[in-house]
Amino acid sequence: MEKILILHTNDLHSHFENWPKIRRFLQQRRFEAKSKGQTVITVDLGDFVDRWHPLSEATNGQANVELMNTIGYDAATIGNNEGVGNSKTDLNHLYDHANFDVLLDNLFDKTSLQMPDWARASKIITTDKGTKIGLIAMTAPFPLTYTPNGWDIRQPNDLLPGLLAELRSQVDVLVLMSHLGIGSDREIARKFPEIDVILGSHTHHLFIQGEKIGQVQLAAAEKFGHYVGEVKIELADNKQIVKTSARALPTSEMLELSEDEEEISDYLTEGHNLLKARKVADLPYPLAVDVDSEHPLVLATLAAVKKRGHTQVSILNSGLFLEDIPAGIVNQDQLQRTLPHPMHLINVTLTGKNLIRLVQEMEKNRNFLRNFPIVGMGFRGKIFGNIIYSGIDYDRINHQVHWLGEMIDPEGSYTFTTVDHYLFVPFFPTIEIAGQVEFLFPEFIRSVLAEYLSQKFPLKSEES
Incomplete structure (x- = not known):
């Protein structure tokens, strides 16, 4: 035997x-x-x-x-x-x-x-x-x-x-x-x-x-x-x-x-020290997790995401952000701590009719998701948080969706950038069912933010 x-x-x-x-x-x-x-x-x-x-x-x-x-x-x-x-x-x-x-x-x-x-x-x-x-x-x-x-x-x-x-x-x-x-x-x-x-x-x-x-x-x-x-x-x-x-x-x-x-x-x-040594940008003001702060971190990231996706509209959720980034020299360790998620970005293209439907899904789920604890699929935070648009406005009284301040053409084509997490969670089925999805590789969301901050708030030569 x-x-x-x-x-x-x-x-x-x-x-x-x-x-x-x-x-x-x-x-x-x-x-x-x-x-x-x-x-x-x-x-x-x-x-x-x-x-x-x-x-x-x-x-x-x-x-x-x-x-x-x-x-x-x-x-x-x-x-x-x-x-x-x-x-x-x-x-x-x-x-x-x-x-x-x-x-x-x-x-x-x-x-x-x-x-x-x-x-x-x-x-x-x-x-x-x-x-x-x-x-x-x-x-x-x-x-x-x-x-x-x-x-x-x-x-x-x-x-x-x-x-x-x-x-x-x-x-x-x-x-x-x-x-x-x-x-x-x-x-x-x-x-x-x-x-x-x-x-x-x-x-x-x-x-x-x-x-x-x-x-x-x-x-x-x-x-x-x-x-x-x-x-x-x-x-x-x-x-x-x-x-x-x-x-x-x-x-x-x-x-x-x-x-x-x-x-x-x-x-x-050892990991923290290696990342701290990699300086990214010199912030003139802090970027805060609180969406109601003077300089919300989510707004800077929405801008970074749009720039990477070459789009004019982006969507993120506030629960992605775990820590404030203080003013001064920003390093990769700070970005890793606030955005630890292994998430890539996606460009999503929808017809106007389906875009309106997606925003309605998001609005329907908004209050539920604000404090919803979520784990898995790469999410490293605690709750989903608030859904934040950049370039989209929703009129809650008339239930109308505006794109860059204009009414949406139901037959038109619209592309926005967000995280791939939205494709995998069950809350927004329109993305998977009706969307044309393009994955943007190889960056994670934190490296996209790092690139944006490094260009907007560059380090002085002696700092880098």
Whole structure:
């Protein structure tokens, strides 16, 4: 009887507060298993990098990869945070110094239609007893965001038949490293029983004791390093799988040392210091989160957003802004703290009729959203807040919408700029249903604001 142990992490999202315990656990667990003659495979399933953390932002994710290098991962794949949270150039160099293989089967260069140089289609690990374990990987396909960033992202179901036909006969155990989400994992398990194990992520689901669909073993370990996943496989002498099991182990119960807190704090301090050193502008007055202040931050950002989108109208919500920016020298750390969201901008084009409908949706939801707590989809604030227009006026008495002071032509075409978050939240369906949407890459909203401030309030030569 041969025993194989698979350890998996996922969706850390740069939550380094759990990292020292995870690193210690993985290293110890692997040592224990290997001392018993077991084969151990350690993998990460993506979204390890998230640029809300100042150290991840300051290093373009390179610091995350350095942390991964301390584990000795056998393989990793990417999540959407790596895939669309980075520019194409940044992603192409993210793993330059990785000591592990990056596996990915459904992402291709949009121009060459070839796999990126940093990715492999599969990896076969041969145990001391000659058992061959095959690893493949898929990430969540979001064409709307991958395509304008220079990538060709493809649907897993279109690729799996050929991939399995090629690889299944070469291996004794086949493992899918999935950053697809719980629904896709279950569908794949039903449709492709040739896969033995599916390690799941992306939707932050948790299988404390795993899940079985037919003979396919599913595993999942939630998010933010709250758990580490473990899959055990037992094989007979003829290399047939006899038994599989999975569990998720809470990091809250793992060994914690006194020096962990200092390590976690050091990651934040280093990131903040790197960003503070990058000066952006010299503000003559403070920009305040309060929309009723003399110089509201949201108005400056609305202007920046319009400039980046080459439009005359923009829409944002006040809940995006978390901290005031004081007068004086502005640095990237301040912008990171007030706008930590990994949000890109979009240009939305609607007919006049549909624009009126969208504004009516926004007005209908205005009071509800003002104090509505919202999480997910890249939002790092607490509440949605007030909807603020620049270039649009709404007459609440006559229920009329004006564009740049003029009545709207129902048959005309109108383009405004906003954050991609508005496409994904359920409050404004007209954007998705009737809008022509153009994603603006590669900047996040904070870098768009930084560029605007640097031009409007430039640094003196001695300051820069």
